Amino acid sequence: MRSFAIVLLLALTAEQAPAAKPKTPTEIVAAAPASAWKTIPAEDLLVMQLANGARVIIQLAPQFAPVHVANIRALSRASWWDKAAIYRVQDNYVVQWGKNESEDPLPPGVVATPPAEYHRKLRGLKVHPLGYPDAYAPRAGYALGWPVAYDPKRGTANLAHCYSYVGVGRSLSPDTGTGGELYAVIGHSPRHLDRNIAVVGRVVSGIESLSSLPRGTEALGFYKERSQDVPIAWVRLASAFPAAERPSFQYLDTNSASFAAYVRARANRKDDFFIRPAGGVDLCNAPVPVRPTPAG
């Protein structure tokens, strides 16, 4: 079937020089200069090792939820999640893990009821606007390497609940969750949770180990039997690893020219496959590019 397209292209070439082929989003990211990449601090990378051998790596967002992130660091240092488990997998929604409301005392230094870090001040953020409408907020864009929805009138900005993003399980308000129970989004971005829950980061590696888990059959996707739980071996910050084994990742600076070009290309796909570029993109459909830090 591909022959059709080749014939068409040759015909074009014969009659008129076609414009230079526009770069795909992937090509733009691959061509970004080293200066456009920012290395994630080792204190902001949380490594979750599952007992089945899979590894999930989460970038934390202290810029948006500092107290929750401090809790998560303290919980990992106290080995809080060692032998915890994934106990909830709800299709098109979330995978959730922790101790499932057991009454273990919190380790020292963990705040039992952090402030409601559901949004932050817009002031101080240099936002790269998405440039297309958002159904959930007056504006959407990117700041400090994160997708944000914001309201210039209120002066607030919040991390968006996009695919692979990690939030803090909580009970009814005023509980805000300690960070001991976490979830990752594995379906269409549930943006209605924005500004109602603390978003603390995103999975930068291994999301497929969570998204492909069997779905729970109880209400809200909880597993019916404890024997179905997926055991966690341990959770550690990258900073706790010996230097030689420490995982390292980079994200594309959301204020770089490469990132701007990437978002434009995501909104106007002109790869061979596309006939009609959308002329728009939603915030969660132009995810911030992340890569393992290149060697050397």
Add this chain to the structure above:
Amino acid sequence: MRSFAIVLLLALTAEQAPAAKPKTPTEIVAAAPASAWKTIPAEDLLVMQLANGARVIIQLAPQFAPVHVANIRALSRASWWDKAAIYRVQDNYVVQWGKNESEDPLPPGVVATPPAEYHRKLRGLKVHPLGYPDAYAPRAGYALGWPVAYDPKRGTANLAHCYSYVGVGRSLSPDTGTGGELYAVIGHSPRHLDRNIAVVGRVVSGIESLSSLPRGTEALGFYKERSQDVPIAWVRLASAFPAAERPSFQYLDTNSASFAAYVRARANRKDDFFIRPAGGVDLCNAPVPVRPTPAG
């Protein structure tokens, strides 16, 4: 932790009578009268039985892609997919099945290159507007039980690539795909595919059997070895089943008062858990409710 919320509620009750508790989206759907539900014709339900025992049921959309849907019906009647397989599972994107570009001759009655049924005329559709902005089209809403993006100026409407929606794999244009290779969305809705591919329906039962499959490790999520393929036992229209065994489903009439109330509630969640209703919702985050046809 729930005790906090109960204390708060009691305090409110003592001082002032709280407004009647608003219904949740689920409660609104549960309370919809029988007249608001439409039964899906048996010719529009495609049953895919996997060899592992899982069953996936797809509602076809002849109102949007009549030639592709006619092809799919003809392919199922010719047992085209018996012993075909799922061969591609790309995380946060699609699960794809068929014969993976083998050169089997098409059964009689199957159109090799259907028209590009990527959108249809807006005229004749009674659209219930979503009422919130869409990043991909001038307007979004629902018609004939389906989520649609539309352009009043151009006079066109298209089915949206939402979670669980099914599209037709194709090669480069002008190929439009026969319908022999199909995919279902298992991640954040890839709306950039809208108007570039024929959307032919949605999974109404069993999407979790697709979304939880192991991800393929090759480019675009293709399985590396044919031994990893997930075999399909057979695919049949519900109309081919004996009456007593025939699956039957209903969708909520998108022009009903119940549906309008459901979308409003999805956009303004006021369940106990929510602190700040979004005041908006995106098209794919207010999916058309579907249920098994009640007995009797």
